[in-house]
Each structure stands twice: as C-alpha cells, then as structure tokens.
Amino acid sequence: MNEIVSDKSWILLERCPIQNEHDIVKARQVVRQFGKEAGMGIVDQTRITTAVSELFRNMFLYAGGGEVLVEKGIVDERNTLIVTCIDQGPGIANIELAMTDGYTSGGGMGYGLPGSKRLVDRFEIYSQVNKGTTIRVMKWK
Amino acid sequence: MEANTEIKNAKVRIEHIEDVLSSVAAGDLDIRIESEIEDDLTGVEQAINLLIDDLTHELKKSIKMKEDMEDKLRKIQDQQKTILQQQEDLMELSSPVSKVWDNILILPVIGTLDSQRTQIMMENLLLKIVSTGCTTAILDITGVPTVDTQVANHLLKTVTAARLLGAECIVSGISPAIAQTIVHLGINLSNILTKATLQSAMIYAMKKNEQLVDGKVKTNFTDIDDIQL
Amino acid sequence: MDFNEKRIPIIKIRDYLIVSIQVDMHDRLALQLQTQILEEIYRTGAKGVLIDISTLEMVDSFIGRVLSGMASMAAIMDAAVVIVGMQPAVAITLVELGLEMPGVDTALNMELGMEMLEKRLNKA
Ligand SMILES: Nc1ncnc2c1ncn2[C@@H]1O[C@H](COP(=O)(O)OP(=O)(O)OP(=O)(O)O)[C@@H](O)[C@H]1O
Numbered sequence: 394m395n396e397i398v399s400d401k402s403w404i405l406l407e408r409c410p411i412q413n414e415h416d417i418v419k420a421r422q423v424v425r426q427f428g429k430e431a432g433m434g435i436v437d438q439t440r441i442t443t444a445v446s447e448l449f450r451n452m453f454l455y456a457g458g459g460e461v462l463v464e465k466g467i468v469d470e471r472n473t474l475i476v477t478c479i480d481q482g483p484g485i486a487n488i489e490l491a492m493t494d495g496y497t498s499g500g501g502m503g504y505g506l507p508g509s510k511r512l513v514d515r516f517e518i519y520s521q522v523n524k525g526t527t528i529r530v531m532k533w534k
Numbered sequence: 535m536e537a538n539t540e541i542k543n544a545k546v547r548i549e550h551i552e553d554v555l556s557s558v559a560a561g562d563l564d565i566r567i568e569s570e571i572e573d574d575l576t577g578v579e580q581a582i583n584l585l586i587d588d589l590t591h592e593l594k595k596s597i598k599m600k601e602d603m604e605d606k607l608r609k610i611q612d613q614q615k616t617i618l619q620q621q622e623d624l625m626e627l628s629s630p631v632s633k634v635w636d637n638i639l640i641l642p643v644i645g646t647l648d649s650q651r652t653q654i655m656m657e658n659l660l661l662k663i664v665s666t667g668c669t670t671a672i673l674d675i676t677g678v679p680t681v682d683t684q685v686a687n688h689l690l691k692t693v694t695a696a697r698l699l700g701a702e703c704i705v706s707g708i709s710p711a712i713a714q715t716i717v718h719l720g721i722n723l724s725n726i727l728t729k730a731t732l733q734s735a736m737i738y739a740m741k742k743n744e745q746l747v748d749g750k751v752k753t754n755f756t757d758i759d760d761i762q763l
Numbered sequence: 764m765d766f767n768e769k770r771i772p773i774i775k776i777r778d779y780l781i782v783s784i785q786v787d788m789h790d791r792l793a794l795q796l797q798t799q800i801l802e803e804i805y806r807t808g809a810k811g812v813l814i815d816i817s818t819l820e821m822v823d824s825f826i827g828r829v830l831s832g833m834a835s836m837a838a839i840m841d842a843a844v845v846i847v848g849m850q851p852a853v854a855i856t857l858v859e860l861g862l863e864m865p866g867v868d869t870a871l872n873m874e875l876g877m878e879m880l881e882k883r884l885n886k887a
Pocket residue numbers: 447451452455456480482483484485491492496497498499500501502503504505506507526824825
C-alpha cells in the first residue's frame with residue numbers, strides 16, 4: 394500500500410473539519426456544491442456526495458474525527474474533483490477485509506467503504522495502525 | 535592559387551567571424567559578416583553568410599510548419615468534440631421511452647449495450663417513470679444481440695432502482711440464445727421479472743393493472759366499448 | 764439556530780401518518796425521527812405511514828438503514844410503511860452503494876402510496 398501523493402497543480406477549494414454529526418452534513422453539502430460547479434450531472438453529484446458521506450461518518454465513528462480537503466485539478470487529462478479524508482485514528486489493520494462488502498467491526502452493514510469505491514472514479518486508501526487513515530476519492534467531470 | 539598570399543588583419547577578422555557565429559548561435563539571424571577586403575578569407579566569410587541565409591530560411595519554414603501542425607491539431611480536436619457530442623445525442627435518441635398504455639412504459643433496447651449507453655438509458659427510463667407516474671415499465675431487449683455479465687448487471691441495477699422509485703420493471707425479449715448465455719455465465723436473474731416476448735410482458739402488465747380482465751381490455755374511456763382481444 | 768431544535772413534523776390523516784423529510788438529516792436527527800414515528804404509531808394507532816423523500820438529494824447507508832429499519836419496526840407494530848417519491852439519482856446511487864432495501868415498500872407519489880396502503884388495509 395503506497396502513501397497517497399498529491400499534485401502541486403491542484404487547487405484547494407475548501408478545508409472542512411469533521412468533529413461532529415453536523416460537520417458531516419456540512420462537508421457533504423460543500424462537496425455537492427463543488428461537484429455542481431464543476432458541471433457534474435445530478436447522478437454524479439449524488440454519487441460523490443453519498444460516497445464522501447460514508448467516509449466522513451467512518452472518520453467520525455472510528456477515528457473520532459479528522460479533516461477533509463476538497464480540491465480540483467487535472468487527473469489523467471480530465472477535470473477532477475478530489476476529496477481527501479485524513480484522520481489520526483486507530484488505522485485499519487486489514488484494508489482488504491475492510492473493503493469487503495458486508496464487513497463491519499461495529500454495528501454497520503459494512504457497505505461504506507466498498508460502496509463508496511463503487512460510486513467514484515478513483516479510490517485510494519492508506520492506513521497505518523495507531524497512526525491514522527487517509528482516503529482519497531476522485532470523480533471526473 | 536598562391537599559397538603565401540597575405541591575409542590582412544587575419545586575427546581581427548577571424549575574431550569577427552567568431553563573434554558573428556556566436557550571435558547566430560544565440561538566435562540573432564539578422565547579423566552578417568561584413569568585409570571590405572578581397573582575399574582568401576573573403577570566400578570563407580561569404581560562405582558563412584550564405585549559410586546563415588539558409589539557416590534563416592529553414593528556421594522560418596519550420597516555424598511555419600509548426601504553426602500549421604498546431605492549427606490542424608486544433609481542428610482535429612474540435613472535430614473530435616463534435617463527434618463525441620453527436621455520439622451522446624445519438625445515444626439519447628436511440629433509447630426512446632414511450633408510454634404505450636395507461637400506466638405502462640416501454641423501452642425497446644436495440645444494438646450492443648456498453649456501460650455508457652446503459653447508464654444513459656437507465657437514467658432516461660427512471661426520469662420518465664417519475665414524470666409520467668407509470669408504475670410498470672417494460673425493458674424489451676429483443677434487439678440486443680448478446681448479453682454479457684456487465685449488461686446483465688446493468689439490467690439488474692435498472693430494475694432495482696425502478697423498484698426503489700415505486701415501479702415494476704419487466705425484462706422482455708429474452709431469446710433462446712440469450713437465455714443460454716445467461717445461464718452459462720451463471721448470472722442470477724431470479725430477482726427480476728422476465729418474459730420471453732414483448733407481447734407476454736404486455737399481457738402480464740395489463741393483467742396486473744387490471745386493464746385486461748378475462749381476455750377483455752378495459753379502458754378508462756367510457757365512449758370506447760371494451761375491445762375484444 | 765440549534766440543529767437539535769429542528770423537528771420533522773408528523774401529520775395524521777385518517778388512519779395514516781404522513782411525514783415529509785425536507786432537510787439533509789444528520790444521523791442523530793434520522794434516529795430521532797425513527798423513534799418519533801414509532802411513538803406516533805403507538806399513540807395514534809395509525810395503520811400506515813407515508814414517508815415522502817422527494818426533496819431528499821441524498822440517502823447514504825445510514826439514512827437508508829434508518830428507513831428500512833423503520834419499516835421493519837413498524838411492521839412489528841402492525842403498521843405498514845411506504846417510502847414515497849425517491850429521486851432517480853438517489854435510487855441509482857443507493858443500488859450502486861449496495862443498498863437495495865429489500866422488503867421496503869415504495870411508491871412514485873403520495874397518491875399511489877396512499878392507494879397502496881388502502882389496498883393493504885382492505886386485504887387485512
Ligand atoms: N477512518 C477509519 N479509521 C479506522 N477504521 C476504519 C475507518 N474507516 C473504516 N474503518 C473500519 O472499516 C470497517 C468497514 O467500514 P465500512 O464503512 O465499510 O463499514 P461500517 O462502517 O462498519 O458499516 P456501514 O458503513 O455500512 O454503516 C469499519 O467497520 C471499521 O472497522
């Protein structure tokens with residue numbers, strides 16, 4: 394699993410803290426707004442908003458919160474919205490397992506991670522036990 | 535040729551040649567070697583001037599060529615955009631959803647299904663379901679030559695999404711060949727309602743809607759007598 | 764304004780409860796609504812619940828689970844739940860997410876939802 398690298402040419406649109414349940418709602422609305430501004434159709438807007446909502450909630454539930462970066466840039470020659478979720482939580486020991494449909498360590502349904510991967514065009518995850526987790530999702534315009 | 539002809543100011547003139555050459559190397563193509571004296575070195579000086587002339591000419595030509603190429607590239611890119619746009623338009627055209635009867639929509643699918651096309655088709659169908667309020671939709675795949683795992687998944691997805699909206703989807707036009715492929719590929723379509731022909735799907739839908747009772751078609755129009763089927 | 768103050772109104776018409784969710788709910792608000800509806804079923808003896816989500820722009824796994832959970836819980840209390848007016852984009856996203864909400868009744872609009880409940884009650 395490789396560390397997640399950013400591109401200097403990307404433009405930071407917004408930085409959102411995730412500390413409580415209201416922050417989850419606020420941040421996902423921010424992401425939808427930027428998706429709309431990027432010219433995404435209604436279905437793609439809904440896909441990216443739902444995907445990040447899952448990630449924000451995971452961050453809140455399992456890592457006690459974290460930070461979200463919303464950026465835009467060119468990836469593979471396409472206009473792309475990039476959302477990166479960074480937390481300093483317990484990390485995920487077995488990423489493959491966590492990415493499996495139906496796996497949950499808590500009382501969830503275990504669709505958050507694999508589901509959000511299906512909803513975006515690119516999904517990157519980097520996690521170190523006891524240090525934290527970074528998950529980046531991208532959606533083309 | 536006399537070997538010992540004296541070359542006047544040789545040192546200064548060679549230094550001048552060097553200067554001119556380095557100016558040319560730095561990109562100044564207007565500079566030339568000037569010489570008032572006629573001797574053996576003059577030939578070299580003139581040759582160098584000719585060389586600079588040629589170089590200037592070639593350079594201009596290649597700049598022109600580059601511009602032409604860029605122009606062509608732009609044109610090709612524009613054309614490509616138009617083609618993509620046309621493809622998108624065509625895709626929307628090629629998946630017409632029509633209301634054929636009270637409460638019943640039909641989407642005839644014709645041709646090969648790729649991901650992008652199925653995506654647009656699915657969205658169109660769902661939007662039409664909402665805008666018409668029709669609770670039954672028939673997806674007729676008679677015109678689809680083959681069904682692979684991906685296409686089957688898209689069909690499943692459409693049917694499930696329609697159900698979430700509150701509509702029932704029937705997939706009709708399953709040819710023997712498609713039935714064989716589906717079973718061979720191990721695709722599970724048990725959760726969706728399938729019919730061999732569009733006709734049987736239509737009859738099913740009308741019976742479900744109580745528009746067809748005991749072989750008689752009921753209409754909402756009182757001035758039309760019930761049609762005998 | 765304090766978010767906790769925001770309550771989603773539940774209206775009773777004849778034997779039915781009608782709820783229209785018009786805000787982007789945070790998790791606690793969704794759970795609160797679930798409890799609130801179940802309490803109203805208990806208090807009023809309503810036989811059916813229509814939940815209109817036509818203005819909801821997003822249903823993620825949590826809200827999806829709250830909605831389908833509500834349907835199962837209401838069923839045990841002998842009340843039927845119909846989810847009304849889901850947007851196409853939301854439906855597509857839910858299916859791709861992996862949430863197919865089996866066993867949850869849905870209707871295209873309020874009128875059809877009401878008809879559905881009526882048929883169900885007449886059968887019983
Ligand atoms: N940011 C995180 N930090 C630590 N562990 C995490 C993080 N995100 C996910 N996990 C772990 O991965 C598991 C799978 O996550 P996923 O979102 O797929 O399912 P879930 O949250 O358990 O259920 P659901 O999302 O369906 O409600 C979680 O149960 C949790 O153990």
